[in-house]
Amino acid sequence: MGNVQTLKDIYAAAENDNVDGVLAAFDPAIEWREADGHPYQPDGRPWVGVDAVRTNLFDNLADEWDGFTVTPARYHDAGDTVVVECRYSGVHNATGKRLDAQACHVWRFRDGRVTGFQQYVDTAHLYDAMGVGIGVRPTGDPPVSGPDTPA
Numbered sequence: 001m002g003n004v005q006t007l008k009d010i011y012a013a014a015e016n017d018n019v020d021g022v023l024a025a026f027d028p029a030i031e032w033r034e035a036d037g038h039p040y041q042p043d044g045r046p047w048v049g050v051d052a053v054r055t056n057l058f059d060n061l062a063d064e065w066d067g068f069t070v071t072p073a074r075y076h077d078a079g080d081t082v083v084v085e086c087r088y089s090g091v092h093n094a095t096g097k098r099l100d101a102q103a104c105h106v107w108r109f110r111d112g113r114v115t116g117f118q119q120y121v122d123t124a125h126l127y128d129a130m131g132v133g134i135g136v137r138p139t140g141d142p143p144v145s146g147p148d149t150p151a
Contacts, residue, residue, distance in 0.1 A: 001112070002077070003077065003079075003080070003082050003107070003109045003112070004075045004077050004082055006025055006109070006112065006114070007072075007075065007082055007084060007107060008072075008075075009021075009025070010022050010025050010114075011070060011072050011084075014070060015069065015070075017062075019054065019058045019062075022058070023050050023053065023054060023058075025113065025114050026050050026053070026113065026114045027110065027113040027114060027115045028049060028050055029048060029049060029115070030048070030049065030050060030053060030114055030115055030116065030117065031046040031047075031048055031115070031116045031117070032046055032047040032048075032052070032053045032056075032057070032116075032117045033046045033047075033116075033117065033118045033119065034057075034119045035119045035120050035121045035123055036123070037123045038119070038121075038123050038126065039123065039126055039127060039130060039132065040056055040057060040060055041056065063093075064092060064093055064094065064130075065090040065091065065092055065093060065099075066090060066091045066092075066093055067089070067090045067091060068088070068089070068090035068099075069088070069089050069090055070086050070087070070088055070103070071086055071087045071088075071089065072084050072085070072086045073085045073086055073087065080108060080109045080110065081106065081107065081108055081109070082106075082107045082109070083104065083105070083106050083107075084104070084105040084106075084107065085102075085103075085104055086102075086103050086104070086105060087100065087101065087102055087103065088100070088101045088103050088121065088125075089101075090129075091129075092129045092130050092131070094130070094131065095129065095130060095131035097128065097129040097130075097131065098129065099125060099126065099129040100125075101121055101122060101125035101126070102121070102122070103119060103120060103121040104119075104120040104121070105117065105118070105119055105120075106118040106120070
């Protein structure tokens with residue numbers, strides 16, 4: 001199976017709320033980077049490891065959003081790197097505000113496993129939907145780092 005097909009399977013699993021199916025394609029030491037200034041990763045440090053991605057991203061999405069969806073539009077295959085143009089949508093539970101934001105995902109692969117992720121999105125759309133000021137983490141809780149994440 002090629003890297004683009006792996007990503008199509010990942011996005012399909014996410015659409016069906018199958019987080020375990022998403023994470024199964026990840027290398028155990030995946031480095032996950034959200035966009036600069038993202039409310040879930042305000043310090044800019046990557047999350048390292050599958051558990052860190054589950055806790056910091058997927059648990060927050062499940063707790064804070066109704067119907068959060070990533071809709072892929074185009075896949076650009078560059079071998080061990082695949083770029084995906086997509087849109088985010090959903091309603092933030094605390095504010096009732098709807099999110100509709102264009103995004104771009106850059107995925108890195110090694111031996112068929114996802115080893116890296118970089119998100120690009122206008123984070124102002126996220127902060128607006130969450131009803132918080134730019135640079136303020138909505139829950140006030142610090143992000144959870146993986147065991148290999150530098151302090």
